[in-house]
Amino acid sequence: MTYTSPNPETAIAALADPTRRAIVERLRHGALPVGELAHGLTVSRPAVSQHLKVLSDAGLLEVTPRGTRRVYALAPEGVAALRRYLDALWDDALAAFAAEAGQRASPLDTETPE
Amino acid sequence: MTYTSPNPETAIAALADPTRRAIVERLRHGALPVGELAHGLTVSRPAVSQHLKVLSDAGLLEVTPRGTRRVYALAPEGVAALRRYLDALWDDALAAFAAEAGQRASPLDTETPE
DNA sequence: GGCTTGTGTAAGTCATAACTTACCGTAAGT
């Protein structure tokens, strides 16, 4: 029960911020505590904490308290949820693309039928 | 030369806005002109135009002028770029996850080696 | 037990971007 992502849209919104993407990039290589994480960034440690909260709420990160430090890691399930969302979008995009190509092949409606 | 997406990060930022996600959702079923698009939304037509520009710049949408109206459609290549980005992230997330699981199996460093 | 280290939270400031109204250009219809 490592709690799954709430919804992919929250995750997308979380990844929109450059600093948060930088955090995610830093976590690609492995889990890190907050201090280490903030050391490579240009913003203050509290700012990092706030971003970590947003990413965690979006289901993209998981915390493991280890003594006095809190180690953050990428949550594979959160990334997977995003992937599923985009896969479905990709599927529909292709279908719509094909449908429009078919419509252009048989120009039944130069005008919208209203 | 339907011009490809600039980078996945711009696309993510574009999808962060709820109104823009609503536009994308509406385009899943097929291409639409601006008027039709704005009709289903709560914001004004100019606002929709601005959002369409952002989505187009991100490589997620394509325009087809048809007479006086401009028909917008999902750009499969833009969605594909996003998918590739997330696939790579997913890959690293799994690797990091496995690495940490291995570290926990052989606890060489209860402390960070600094 | 007090001190230090590591981190999350609160309050407030400031920058960004989403939205509105007004306007302009362009393509079709009569």
Add this chain to the structure above:
DNA sequence: ACTTACGGTAAGTTATGACTTACACAAGCC
């Protein structure tokens, strides 16, 4: 050619959210 419909752009306002400093709390070390 004039009118109408459609959509992009400009200018200005407002709301959102990212950042800072200051503070509070918990866990290890002496």
